[in-house]
Amino acid sequence: MKITDRRSVLKAGLGGLAGAASLPLIGGLSACARGASAEPLATQALTDRVMLVTGAPGNLVALSSGDGVLLVDSGAEPMARSVQASLPARVRTLFNTHYHADQTGGNALFGEEGATIHAHEITRQWLSANYYVPAEDRWVPAPPEAARPTETFRQTGEMTAGDETVEYGYLLEAHTRGDIYVFFRDSNVLAVGDVASPQRDPSLDWYAGGWLGGRVDAMDDLLAMVNDDTKIVPAYGPVMSRADLQAERDMMTHLYDRTTELCVTGHSAEDMYEMGVMDEVDREFEDPQKFLYDVMKGLWAHYTNFGGATV
Numbered sequence: 025m026k027i028t029d030r031r032s033v034l035k036a037g038l039g040g041l042a043g044a045a046s047l048p049l050i051g052g053l054s055a056c057a058r059g060a061s062a063e064p065l066a067t068q069a070l071t072d073r074v075m076l077v078t079g080a081p082g083n084l085v086a087l088s089s090g091d092g093v094l095l096v097d098s099g100a101e102p103m104a105r106s107v108q109a110s111l112p113a114r115v116r117t118l119f120n121t122h123y124h125a126d127q128t129g130g131n132a133l134f135g136e137e138g139a140t141i142h143a144h145e146i147t148r149q150w151l152s153a154n155y156y157v158p159a160e161d162r163w164v165p166a167p168p169e170a171a172r173p174t175e176t177f178r179q180t181g182e183m184t185a186g187d188e189t190v191e192y193g194y195l196l197e198a199h200t201r202g203d204i205y206v207f208f209r210d211s212n213v214l215a216v217g218d219v220a221s222p223q224r225d226p227s228l229d230w231y232a233g234g235w236l237g238g239r240v241d242a243m244d245d246l247l248a249m250v251n252d253d254t255k256i257v258p259a260y261g262p263v264m265s266r267a268d269l270q271a272e273r274d275m276m277t278h279l280y281d282r283t284t285e286l287c288v289t290g291h292s293a294e295d296m297y298e299m300g301v302m303d304e305v306d307r308e309f310e311d312p313q314k315f316l317y318d319v320m321k322g323l324w325a326h327y328t329n330f331g332g333a334t335v
């Protein structure tokens with residue numbers, strides 16, 4: 025099965041049980057079903073103590089800190105055991121960059137084994153109740169208690185893990201309304217979740233509060249944090265340099281300027297597509313119409329941020 029996006033992952037994790045509403049979904053899965061395969065995933069050393077895990081289906085970042093692992097994102101639920109098998113030690117601390125199932129599917133496994141789960145407060149809220157996926161007109165059941173973040177924040181924070189200073193903080197409405205970065209300051213590795221997307225179409229979960237203006241602002245915040253040696257890890261795709269991040273930010277800024285300008289003059293997503301807005305950037309989008317649709321949903325939700333006074 026080729027997993028291409030979040031919705032595919034959701035189907036992979038839950039599809040077999042779809043419709044069986046009386047079944048206790050995620051929480052009722054056995055450890056075996058939760059991780060059908062325990063083959064380790066591919067890993068790559070980013071520094072002597074920070075490791076990249078790929079294919080979960082996205083990227084995870086793991087810091088070895090002497091008394092266990094600090095892990096950024098837990099992967100999709102069917103891969104949880106494989107993620108676990110890829111790590112050098114038990115997960116003591118887990119961060120979720122946002123609530124999506126391909127970043128939080130392993131939470132239950134690691135939570136049950138004693139990991140402390142950190143996330144933005146909004147992410148905890150999304151994981152604490154059933155939520156609706158409008159593009160598919162269906163509900164995703166809330167994960168079990170053990171999968172929910174217990175340590176939450178709204179702005180920034182810092183902790184020490186072994187010799188590493190770990191900084192984390194909010195990225196305003198960049199992809200959802202609860203996105204965060206996790207910065208391994210001493211190792212100079214920055215995990216940014218789905219706020220940068222060098223490979224897949226940048227995704228804006230407008231239903232959860234993500235929008236293009238928030239994404240541009242968040243990318244500016246990230247650029248201010250990094251230098252030319254920083255290894256920037258997106259949720260999917262290759263590790264990025266500062267120049268890569270700058271290029272993506274500039275592309276998103278162009279699209280923000282154009283779509284807001286066209287939005288206030290009464291144009292629809294379809295108009296923008298037909299006017300060739302997506303051909304103005306140096307990037308081939310897999311589904312440019314969906315991207316513009318999601319952009320417009322977010323712009324309407326934030327119209328007063330850019331559209332001037334309304335009455």
Ligand SMILES: [Zn+2]
Pocket residue numbers: 030122124199218
């Ligand atoms: Zn996401």
